[in-house]
Amino acid sequence: MEIASADTENKNIVLQTEGLSIGYRHKNNLEVVAADINLKLYEGELVGLVGANGIGKSTLLRTLSKVQPALRGDVFLSDKEIRTYKTSELASQLSIVLTEQIASKNLTVQELVALGRQPYTNWVGKLLDEDIEKIQKAIEVTHITKLVNKRCFELSDGQLQKVLIARAIAQDTPFIMLDEPTTHLDVYHKAYILKLLKRLAFETQKTILFSTHEIDFAIQLCDKMIVMNTDGFEFGRPKELIQCRAFSSLFPEDLILFDPKTGSYKVRH
Numbered sequence: 718m719e720i721a722s723a724d725t726e727n728k729n730i731v732l733q734t735e736g737l738s739i740g741y742r743h744k745n746n747l748e749v750v751a752a753d754i755n756l757k758l759y760e761g762e763l764v765g766l767v768g769a770n771g772i773g774k775s776t777l778l779r780t781l782s783k784v785q786p787a788l789r790g791d792v793f794l795s796d797k798e799i800r801t802y803k804t805s806e807l808a809s810q811l812s813i814v815l816t817e818q819i820a821s822k823n824l825t826v827q828e829l830v831a832l833g834r835q836p837y838t839n840w841v842g843k844l845l846d847e848d849i850e851k852i853q854k855a856i857e858v859t860h861i862t863k864l865v866n867k868r869c870f871e872l873s874d875g876q877l878q879k880v881l882i883a884r885a886i887a888q889d890t891p892f893i894m895l896d897e898p899t900t901h902l903d904v905y906h907k908a909y910i911l912k913l914l915k916r917l918a919f920e921t922q923k924t925i926l927f928s929t930h931e932i933d934f935a936i937q938l939c940d941k942m943i944v945m946n947t948d949g950f951e952f953g954r955p956k957e958l959i960q961c962r963a964f965s966s967l968f969p970e971d972l973i974l975f976d977p978k979t980g981s982y983k984v985r986h
């Protein structure tokens with residue numbers, strides 16, 4: 718269900734899904750993880766994707782980024798159906814941040830961020846002035862200037878997360894997607910990364926979609942949220958989602974209860 722929001726006039730839609738079903742094809746049957754997903758994400762929005770373990774967050778992100786095919790329905794990225802994108806063209810529209818998969822931790826921070834320009838460089842991979850400028854800008858906005866000469870294996874999880882976000886910014890796509898960008902971080906750095914994403918969405922007008930288990934932080938910082946649960950999904954502003962009790966039905970209430978006043982979960986005593 719999508720909850721209508723008023724202040725998206727004059728904004729372009731960056732990602733849209735229509736009647737999307739996601740899941741897996743086995744030999745003779747389909748395993749539908751979620752169906753009837755209808756989303757419209759606008760430029761400049763920070764959107765959090767939440768739901769219990771195994772509900773389908775990664776499956777949704779993989780489908781939206783063409784890593785796996787949809788079972789039904791369409792995904793439009795900048796008005797074009799995602800199936801029709803060539804890989805190189807897709808890389809100029811969409812960047813993906815996955816913490817667990819880093820090709821080489823031997824690269825320096827500077828080199829890793831520069832990889833974000835790969836979709837635009839010529840066949841010898843030569844960086845032009847524009848590329849160097851974008852790399853520099855990405856390093857500055859993520860506050861990693863002091864780290865540029867370090868090798869990635871020397872970084873803490875929080876530092877590495879910032880570097881991966883910098884690479885995505887250097888890629889300079891209208892849409893950035895991150896799968897659990899705050900895993901392994903302490904509470905301060907979780908808030909830091911999410912505030913960074915919020916600032917980037919606002920300052921660069923990029924659309925940023927991320928999955929997270931930090932529901933209370935996401936409620937505080939996101940423009941919109943997608944809440945996946947066993948009955949389907951809800952999509953809207955955090956306040957609207959609290960009002961329609963979307964977070965209350967996310968987990969069985971025998972152990973934890975959602976407190977709509979504080980926007981957080983409390984353990985039942």
Ligand SMILES: Nc1ncnc2c1ncn2[C@@H]1O[C@H](COP(=O)(O)OP(=O)(O)OP(=O)(O)O)[C@@H](O)[C@H]1O
Binds near residue numbers: 770773775
């Ligand atoms: N490669 C796969 N083949 C078949 N089923 C899969 C595959 N990957 C995931 N699934 C199933 O799809 C469902 C959704 O998994 P998914 O990883 O998308 O959940 P998630 O919300 O990201 O979970 P978590 O919060 O634990 O990371 C689960 O039932 C999972 O077992």
